[in-house]
Amino acid sequence: MEILLKEAKSILTPQRNGFLAARPYPFTHSLSGYVGCGFGQTTCGLYCYAQFLPNWHFRGFTAEWGHAVQVKTNAAQLLAKALSTMKPQVRHKLRIFMSSTTDPYQPVEREYQITRQCLEVFADYDDLDLLVVQTRSPLAARDLSLLGKIPYACLSVTIETDDQIYLKRLKGGPPLEKRWELIRESRACGISTQITVSPCLRYSGIENFGQRLLRSGANRLIVDSVTDGDGSGGERTARSPFAQVEPDWEDSDHAHRLYRYLEEYAGGTDIALGWSIAGFCGITPRYLAQ
């Protein structure tokens, strides 16, 4: 793994277009403590759209996606400065997605703790609207007590299939059982918790996967497909290694079937459901939820 330590110039990236800026409740900013992602060497690296984005290609890495990471060593200091110099009425409106182009709990976080340092900054403020921490890594369990101190935090965990054998046959990834455990622990700590089946890969059976999602304890469930969620109507996925290893990659019937199943059985529960981009951007602002 090629690791580059670098001071960033800014840390909150405004979202004016793209999937995070979608209705009904767009995010105002994204926050990435890293450029590149160590999970790029696993299954999700096959279809990850971040490998096609300019912020990866302009950094001058020679390594392939998943084999290099830039660490933004001053991320927490930049965040502390941004939040402390912001007027409260502006801060109240912040809806931050951490992170859209990297996993905040990828393996290098164990050593560099950039995400943890940022959470320590957020924990000093109780007045933002939303912080979504998006990960597929059981390492997030390390910071649950910290996340529990941030009243607007939502832990969002990717579980793209319930089929460990299928996941392993592709390129593996953080073990699914550990991700389910992370969700249980997160809810036990009282943290708002979301599961993103994004993108929905082949699963073992609709009853098995659907019921497991519904009984996971998560407050929100998002289902997505590669064609709806890659930000280009499937064009990026067509160019990705995933299209080579999975000939049926364009078929999203199984994702729609799972979503319909969840709609049918989530009725009468408190679980919020969302499809693709509108689901990601569907978390109600605090002032409306109260």
Ligand code: SF4
């Ligand atoms: S964890 Fe997310 S950012 Fe990292 S390679 Fe996988 S899909 Fe891409």
